[in-house]
Amino acid sequence: MTDTLDRAAVGAERKKSPASVQVVASPGGVHAWLVEEHAVPLLALEFAFVGGASQDPAERPGVANMLSGMLDEGAGPYDSDAFQTQLADHAIELRFSADRDAFRGSLKTLVSHLPKAVELLRLALNEARLEPEAIARVRGQIEAGLRHDASNPDVLAMRAFNETAFAGHPYGRSVRGSLDSVAAINRDDLSAFRAGVLARDNLHVAAVGAVSADVLGTLLDDAFGDLPQASDLTQVSQIELQGQGVRRVVEVDTPQSVVRFGAPGVARHDPDYMAAYIANHILGGGVFSARLFREVREKRGLAYGVSSALYPMRHAAMFFGGTATKNERVAESIEVISAEIARMGAEGPDEDEVRLARQYLIGSYALHFDTSSKIAGQLLHLSLEKMGVDYIDRRNDLVASVTREDVRRAAARIFDASKLLVVTAGKPVGLTGQG
């Protein structure tokens, strides 16, 4: 699964590059992308195993998420409290999480505590105890979180959206699971997930900080070298967004409704991806100049926030966005958003909008590379997306080469108001669900 990379191609100094990336292969064969940076005496390590919550058993969603809460609850010679004490005594930050497509980890340490940090990471990955008492405690914490969010309109809208958009697919299930499924998860489920997903052939690692390639190589073997070589992942099928044209309402007693909308998007390696990305930036990217922001917030005062984005996930490509507005004005908000989507699909942006969007995206790229954690996050993202280590240097040229015609073509592909799945959670006035 690890990308084949040409080491010679990445050693050269690049003046304009926001980050000078080295590709490191450990003596034991673990690969990582490294940005060596000695200004601050710390190391940020971001890593991911492909196969996140979409690897949960169909009848038991929430396993990946629960395992992510269990790896630092006792491992090797340390029980839960001793493990946490080891982390805290050395001010080491070690966190695991799961999303649909990956099981993720994040390590931050002062370089003076590097050996201890690597020891704890190795133990968490290889020798987490998964003791019944800790399972019960983590289960209780997850259940408390689920209960806390039981009437949260944001969470309810998201859940209903996914259930409709990805019906019958792992993406339709909640990453955190439900009170029922979390109650049913047992130690065997956690062990099985760990055995199938935590391996070396689906591992991606990015490191930023005050370490050399040699030091990182040794560290990689220490931390990840004992993992099994081969993962055993359940095949996940590709799915197109379901429920196109459907309007759903989830009734919940709040003064403001949360609206989530989506439609089929564009895959990351589609030739039109960058053009579609620019089209979405003009429509609903997170800037004050975006059309949705101007129409919904600035002109009409309908909402505090409104935005949209492309979600090129591993097994589905989605255009997705949302807003939150008072119940009395939900219908109006959806109408305005739909009209803007339809207009962008039919006419595309004008030349000036495309030019400004290109300028913005080119100029802002460097802002993604100004802290160790952000750089590591970017590297990991590119590695997972199989973009190649040279992408950071090519990316702005790619943006610059997109023409208005490209953007119009891409916009016509994804922005079709009749295909929108719209889910509202709240007590919207004059809005009824269907389907």
Add this chain to the structure above:
Amino acid sequence: MSSATDAARRVEEQAQAGADGPVVCASTLDNGLDVVVIPDRRAPVVTHMVWYRNGSADDPVGKSGIAHFLEHLMFKGTTQHPEGEFSDAVAAIGGQENAFTSYDYTAYFQRVAKEHLGEMMHFEADRMTNLSFDEAVVGPERDVVIEERRMRTDSDPDQQLSEAMDAALFTHHPYGLPIIGWMHEIEGLSRDDAFNYYQRFYTPSNAILVVAGDVEAEAVQALAQEHYGRIASAARPQRLRPQEPPPRAARRVTVSDARVEQPLLRRLYLAPSTLTGGHEVACALDVLAEVLGGGATSVLYRKLVLEKAKAVSAGAWYFGSAVDQTRFGVTAAPAQDVSLDDLEKHIDDAVADFIARGVDEADFRRATTRLVADMVYAQDSQATLARVYGSALAIGESIADVQQWPARIAAVTPEGVMDAARAWLNARTAVTGRLEPQ
């Protein structure tokens, strides 16, 4: 060398590493604008911030939310640059921008490639003095703020409890008012209210310019002189703050809501801030919060979550960075089938037990180590550093105060922590809040 001495040395070394971070330059223009430059050469970008020494706690009586509403209206144009020009200019160069309002300050920022710093200063200096917009934009923007309040507070019982507890803790001081304002007062805020407030507070002597990034201090100071230096000076406005009297009563606040399925228990104690209590007390309270409730090795977590299994989470926090008397908070979520009464009793017992026994030496060392390390981690982000320095100066601290903080944390003693606990963790004069199902 004993391990305790070893650990103390380690903390001191870390504190030293923290102090040896960036070489920060400070100066003041003739019109009173403070200028702070924080070098960070890792990426060719700058964070440009302007902080005003006024926040929601300076809202005139009956006008709660005006500081925050004005912050929104600051994006509505000036006599030189009509609405949208500044934001368009930021977007055209790939910059990011935003603003935020807190109790004691309001700040505006852009993050851009370093060659655009002068242009950002041009626009930011312009809106420090030339704000101008039509009545027509006020109504829709007020609706935006109303939706913001609905989103953050009115749709969330959890936030409603926090708001009610703040109002109960501060019986007289404006920290008891929500930053965003009470809904009925937001609805009445006008263009005149905003301009009156703007004219009172938005002046160079009340502002701090913070620039962090790949820049030279002298070049930044020259640019600041060029753009901000031409703004006429005026006396720094005074904060008019009614002070909170010492609390005499225990207060109990409950939010019961049909939407609540997971109860919560919270406690707020009135406590000195770094300005009202001095650095020694504030640093001791920082360590106390870390020892008592900073993560999975804290006293409360171990007692309530690990040992007694009465809670699924438990923590403590202290907000020392404030002009006036401030908050020390404790929070816990009960395990299923544990009542809030039972949980509260266990929290009070745990705090009493902690005060009776004193702080464990290992717990104390761990807390100081972590706090000092946080400051080293903060150096990884120029935006974070800009915020650390900006907020400190905005409440009246000095640059030296920020730089000495790690050493002051390292100098806290176990006795100092216990003195702080005995002095300020008094349930009989605190606010206890409950979130429970209806």
